[in-house]
Amino acid sequence: xxxxxxxxxxxxxxxxxxxxxxxxxxxxxxxxxxxxxxxxxxxxxxxxxxxxxxxxxxxxxxxxxxxxxxxxxxxxxxxxxxxxxxxxxxxxxxxxxxxxxxxxxxxxxxxxxxxxxxxxxxxxxxxxxxxxxxxxxxxxxxxxxxxxxxxxxxxxxxxxxxxxxxxxxxxxxxxxxxxxxxxxxxxxxxxxxxxxxxxxxxxxxxxxxxxxxxxxxxxxxxxxxxxxxxxxxxxxxxxxxxxxxxxxxxxxxxxxxxxxxxxxxxxxxxxxxxxxxxxxxxxxxxxxxxxxxxxxxxxxxxxxxxxxxxxxxxxxxxxxxxxxxxxxxxxxxxxxxxxxxxxxxxxxxxxxxxxxxxxxxxxxxxxxxxxxxxxxxxxxxxxxxxxxxxxxxxxxxxxxxxxxxxxxxxxxxxxxxxxxxxxxxxxx
Numbered sequence: 001x002x003x004x005x006x007x008x009x010x011x012x013x014x015x016x017x018x019x020x021x022x023x024x025x026x027x028x029x030x031x032x033x034x035x036x037x038x039x040x041x042x043x044x045x046x047x048x049x050x051x052x053x054x055x056x057x058x059x060x061x062x063x064x065x066x067x068x069x070x071x072x073x074x075x076x077x078x079x080x081x082x083x084x085x086x087x088x089x090x091x092x093x094x095x096x097x098x099x100x101x102x103x104x105x106x107x108x109x110x111x112x113x114x115x116x117x118x119x120x121x122x123x124x125x126x127x128x129x130x131x132x133x134x135x136x137x138x139x140x141x142x143x144x145x146x147x148x149x150x151x152x153x154x155x156x157x158x159x160x161x162x163x164x165x166x167x168x169x170x171x172x173x174x175x176x177x178x179x180x181x182x183x184x185x186x187x188x189x190x191x192x193x194x195x196x197x198x199x200x201x202x203x204x205x206x207x208x209x210x211x212x213x214x215x216x217x218x219x220x221x222x223x224x225x226x227x228x229x230x231x232x233x234x235x236x237x238x239x240x241x242x243x244x245x246x247x248x249x250x251x252x253x254x255x256x257x258x259x260x261x262x263x264x265x266x267x268x269x270x271x272x273x274x275x276x277x278x279x280x281x282x283x284x285x286x287x288x289x290x291x292x293x294x295x296x297x298x299x300x301x302x303x304x305x306x307x308x309x310x311x312x313x314x315x316x317x318x319x320x321x322x323x324x325x326x327x328x329x330x331x332x333x334x335x336x337x338x339x340x341x342x343x344x345x346x347x348x349x350x351x352x353x354x355x356x357x358x359x360x361x362x363x364x365x366x367x368x369x370x371x372x373x374x375x376x377x378x379x380x381x382x383x384x385x386x387x388x389x390x391x392x393x394x395x396x397x398x399x400x401x402x403x404x405x406x407x408x409x410x411x412x413x414x415x416x417x418x419x420x421x422x423x424x425x426x427x428x
Contacts, residue, residue: 009073013080016081017084019054020082023050024087047087052121052122057089057090057120058116059075059078066120072306076252079253080252092119094126094127094128095126096120098128098172099191100116101241105241106229106241107229111227125170126164127168127172129159129173129174129192130142130159130173130239131159131160132158132159140183140184140236142176144157144173146177146188147177148177148225152224152225153177153222153224153228154220156220156221157175158217159173159215159216160214162213162216165194165216166211169195170192172189172190172192173190173191174187174189175188176188185236187233187235188228188233190235191223191227191229192221193223198218199217201214206378252302254294254298255325258291258294258328258329261332265335265336265339265373268340272340274339280335280338283335287328287331287335294328297320297324320401323384323390326390327384334377336377347369348369348371349369349371349372395407
């Protein structure tokens, strides 16, 4: 790892820090400061406008598309300072972190002019239509189809685990547009309007009563041909770009939310005396050590990008990091429930519970009042799946880093009668 922040990056850091101190609410940096329910709601609404006026939403985008044209190291410094201040820095994760950068890389000029300004201003919300009931880990086996009909594509199929679909204006969706092509070759990446006939959203209620995930059914829904990103039947390559953004963002700051979360768990262990249990103490130390490994791996990823190192590809680093942090978080939240003991089975959450960054990312229903730790436990179960399962990440590392042969496929005579899909490598 070879990473030194240049003087100009540190000068930029001072500029961001001064801006945050000026624009965050009075008392924000004081110990014990907390916004009440109404104050938090008002802040969230006003903060997006403040970020936009300051030019900090999508600041890494080129100036001609509304960004500041920040370099990689400047964007890292920006993320670090917002994380240090515990200040939100994005309007819509799916828009400004996933589909926006994808349109920047693959979109036509018309698509950039149409969608990027609305993403920047928070005027358009998005959801991701990748996973299907029988095409999750083996994404290229998707069956949703889109058929050309004049100047439109007609879409029929089903997506599942589609976060925020009930609120989204658009879905960036993968559909099969050439059924006769090899499965990685006949897929297209579409920007599909959600508010139209033929689109049905069914919430999937989770154990804590929330319903952020959804099933989405497309019954001859329509998408203009000009909404194909990256060209017809080139969607697999475009989708890998989107998944790369999902797996590799915030490399040097993502560990911080896990640090804060572990601090809460340690405080609970002190309060109820479990910190005196040698096994609990050992597990707490183990999880702390793993979070420090996350921090180092983040800097390794940044160093690899800055110096264009080829010893371990960025995609493989992203796969390693995603596999490691998601499994570490799952194990940390299992530890949290063990620290709480029987109290972890009691619903004692309140609407005004303090929200720790990285915790309680889904708001629970009022009739199932989980605490922030309980909500984080539920959410952590999904993190080893979205963005590519841990099994898929192991395939990537095995094949691209260790040089192992590709995972063998079962004979077609075996799979033809099988009701369950066999996970395979996502391919290239």
